[in-house]
Amino acid sequence: MRSLIDIKDLSVKELDELCKTACDIIKHPKKYENKCKGKKLAALFFEPSTRTRLSFTAAMMELGGNVIGFSGASSSSSAKGESVADTCKVVSNFADIIAIRHPKDGAALSAALVSNIPIINAGDGMHAHPTQTLADLLTIYREMGRFNNLTIGMCGDLKYGRTVHSLTHAMSRYKNIKLVLISPKELRMPNYVINDIIKKNHMPYKEVTSLEDNIKDLDILYMTRIQRERFFDPKQYERLKNSYVLTVDKLKKAKKNLRILHPLPRVNEISVKVDDDPRAAYFRQTLNGKYIRMALILKLLDIAKKNPKREPLFDQKKVRYDLKCTNVRCISSVNVEHEHKFVPTSKKGEYKCVYCEQAIKK
Ligand code: NCD
Numbered sequence: 001m002r003s004l005i006d007i008k009d010l011s012v013k014e015l016d017e018l019c020k021t022a023c024d025i026i027k028h029p030k031k032y033e034n035k036c037k038g039k040k041l042a043a044l045f046f047e048p049s050t051r052t053r054l055s056f057t058a059a060m061m062e063l064g065g066n067v068i069g070f071s072g073a074s075s076s077s078s079a080k081g082e083s084v085a086d087t088c089k090v091v092s093n094f095a096d097i098i099a100i101r102h103p104k105d106g107a108a109l110s111a112a113l114v115s116n117i118p119i120i121n122a123g124d125g126m127h128a129h130p131t132q133t134l135a136d137l138l139t140i141y142r143e144m145g146r147f148n149n150l151t152i153g154m155c156g157d158l159k160y161g162r163t164v165h166s167l168t169h170a171m172s173r174y175k176n177i178k179l180v181l182i183s184p185k186e187l188r189m190p191n192y193v194i195n196d197i198i199k200k201n202h203m204p205y206k207e208v209t210s211l212e213d214n215i216k217d218l219d220i221l222y223m224t225r226i227q228r229e230r231f232f233d234p235k236q237y238e239r240l241k242n243s244y245v246l247t248v249d250k251l252k253k254a255k256k257n258l259r260i261l262h263p264l265p266r267v268n269e270i271s272v273k274v275d276d277d278p279r280a281a282y283f284r285q286t287l288n289g290k291y292i293r294m295a296l297i298l299k300l301l302d303i304a305k306k307n308p309k310r311e312p313l314f315d316q317k318k319v320r321y322d323l324k325c326t327n328v329r330c331i332s333s334v335n336v337e338h339e340h341k342f343v344p345t346s347k348k349g350e351y352k353c354v355y356c357e358q359a360i361k362k
Helices: 012-027 051-062 084-091 107-112 130-144 162-171 191-199 234-240 272-276 282-306
Strands: 040-045 066-071 097-102 119-124 150-155 177-182 205-208 220-223 259-261 342-344 350-353 359-361
Touching: 012 130, 012 282, 040 051, 040 084, 051 066, 051 097, 051 119, 051 130, 051 282, 084 097, 084 107, 097 107, 097 282, 107 119, 119 130, 119 282, 130 162, 130 220, 130 259, 130 282, 150 162, 162 177, 162 191, 162 220, 191 359, 259 282
Parallel strands: 040 066, 040 097, 097 119, 150 177, 150 220, 177 205, 220 259
Antiparallel strands: 342 350, 350 359
16 A cells, blocks of 8 residues: 655656556546546545645546545544544545645654555645646646756745645656746745755756746746745745736746746736736646546555555664654644654765654754
8 A cells, every 4th residue: 555645655657657647537538437436535634725625526526436524624623632643544444545635744644654545645734745746747748748858947935835845856856857946035945855855866956036037048937826824924924925926028038838837826926917828837737636636546546455555655674763853843743742753864964854854963
């Protein structure tokens, strides 16, 4: 049995296969309409969501399966203090697969360590969002016809935006990918992404603050929302919220075959006038999200059927239990009984929390 917690849980070959299955579903939907007959997806959404939750729901329904679940922590037993892990353990008695979204980094991993059914991370805090990345990859595949040789601009909230962390991870495995990281200084890409993904994979990258000066070089512009709910200081959000607005005018400098992606929701980052430009791919990206989630559900249910035993999510032999994670957003900070687990990073003497990936020196 496999879960999808991080995009690196899938090999490049598996990513290709998922994109191919999604394209086959698009071409031959009838072939798939009963594939999940009698199966249930539990959609456990502790945080707001429109696209992700509804695309998971539509995906399971179009495969002939059913959906149970909740949206909003207040309507679940977490409001009474139940841990995510306990909730998922219980739900694994009622469903065949779980899609979970939670405000704490590492919440999906903590569930996957105890669940008897596959867990899909539908967004954990500011950490990761692998199924959004699958939607992004299918969009790149369908719009550009390639994953290699691309200059990708990521613009906006690179600190709290979990989608860009997962997308960076995915793109680090393809050839000749150049990254242009466009953000205010306060919202730069976190160190663990720069060191453990970008530098480790020798990806050429630059960190800049101006969208206008860099738009001409891009094949893909990945816009993101400034993540209001993750700011501890509302004044800082007010100051940064309109840092970038993509307008028709700014697009004049861009390549003819640029593609604009955005995980959505947009708040103000892209003028609605841009929507009519053929380069605007963000609504097509949303639809791709449904197809690739169909492919993912099929894959994980198939693996679980063949091998019901839980596959390890990290190298158990290398785990250190004596270190403590200090990240207040990490799931390990929620419960006093929560076991802290650290594994070595690529840097000598450095360890990272298995849940939130924050590194410490030892
Ligand atoms: C993103 C998310 O929730 O991380 N949205 C999504 O899943 N499509 C991005 C966002 O909320 O800004």
